[in-house]
Amino acid sequence: MAESDPRLLAPPADVVTPLVGNGDVDWDTFDSQAYFSHNYGELRPDDARIIEIVAGFFERNAPGRNAMRHAIDVGAGANLYPAMVMLPYSARVTLFERAYTNRVWLQHELAEPHGSWREFWDKIASGRPEYQPIRNPLGVLHDRAVVEKGSVFSMAPDRYDLGTMFFVAESITTRTDEFQRAARNFVRVLRPGAPFAAAFMRDSSGYVVKGQFFPACSIGPEDVEKALAPVARNVDIEMVESNDLREGYGGMMVATGRKK
Template sequence: MAVSDASYDRDSYHRRRKSVTRPDPRLDSAMDIARRVGNADFDWDAFDSAAYFEHNYGTLRGDDERIIEIVADFFHSDRRTWGARAIDVGAGANLYPALTMLPFAGEVILFERAFTNREWLQDQIKKPCPSWWQFWSHMNAGRSAYKPIKDPFDLLSRRAKVEKGNIFSLKPGQYDMGTMFFVAESITTRNDEFVRATQSFVNSLVPRGSFAAAFMRDSSGYRVGGRSFPACSVDERDVRQALDPVATDVRIQTVESKDLRDGYCGMIVATGHKRT
């Protein structure tokens, strides 16, 4: 579903940004999180994209280096024909999942629910932050499919399209390849919604479509810009159980983090293909 023109009204955007930088104390307590457990119970349009980016992607961390290696190696070895239709579900304030698909994709849909994240993505596509070059340099090291791309951000600006959408309403069988990083377990405290979101992502691919998904392990929730957001605590077994009905060739790897933030115990990366 395309983003409406109204979604990019500048005055509206800055009013929202002002509200983001003045956290509502009613949203900060653990009790409030416990009461509002479902995805629909949170104001995702209040997500502080700039704060999230600075905290997580202002510089390339060791855990993201390992995730890049896993995902880029998977897509590189998959030998997909160039021109795939790709999607990054819940793109958020993060460009590197889309960059891992760039050598193979004729089109990359950055599918995102939050208004602030869509604005951030639009701005980053036009003028990316310098730190993304660190991610790209690690991505194309020793991988022939990535090497010919001299200006990945110019290419991304021409191939990427930001679309407004909800993960639970993705249409099935639309994309040849896809990524979903830290989304299904980070939008709800409910296990059934985690499973439904994960399967909705995989089902949006065509049969045998390639995917890479990353999850926070044993997450208990997180804070962005002074606001609390929900998480569903999952481990490798939970990820496999969610994927098994819809995916095949699934490989699950755990990524340790030497710079652990409060609220989670490392990361999980799953790669595979949509079932036929």
């Protein structure tokens, strides 16, 4: 991605930018490999911090390791680490994704994972006893994961015991109503009391993957709080410093909590 890509610059103040809804985007042309290489080809300090927050949260709040739990990562894209963080607590992990390209990439990645995931796992497992018994995390993930086609806007409620959704609700639309619906639907698919973690870009103006522009809804912590309030309890929102992934965003945020 060119650092000076004009599509990432803010428009002049007097220009009314049209709203781009989730249905206006051709998700099936999302370049998974380019997205993976840019974001997860190596472990970055921002993801390392997110891992600390989320792994620590699940360690304190997740259901017992031996229970037959079903986890979900919504909008998994080209990212395996949210699912890896949930491994000790899940007998099954659904990788739920709208884009055809990402579903194909995920299937292939589960069978032949890139080496960088080992770095992510080392960060996840280091000093956390729950993760130590898993000696071959990518093999275990391959055995437990199911890639499922679908949209966060049409999911059945009350089905999963824990869940993650990273950089989805605010990164699939410019519309505030769709951001809120996506965040709420994610929590609604969990069973009452289920713990969750969701990551968000702060103040994002959209992003480019291999020359294709994708929309974002510019949000801050108060928007996350407002979106989650009707469906979640014990919500905690942490800021994560990040400024060199691309232009046009103001850091990352992680929300943890439980479904009401």
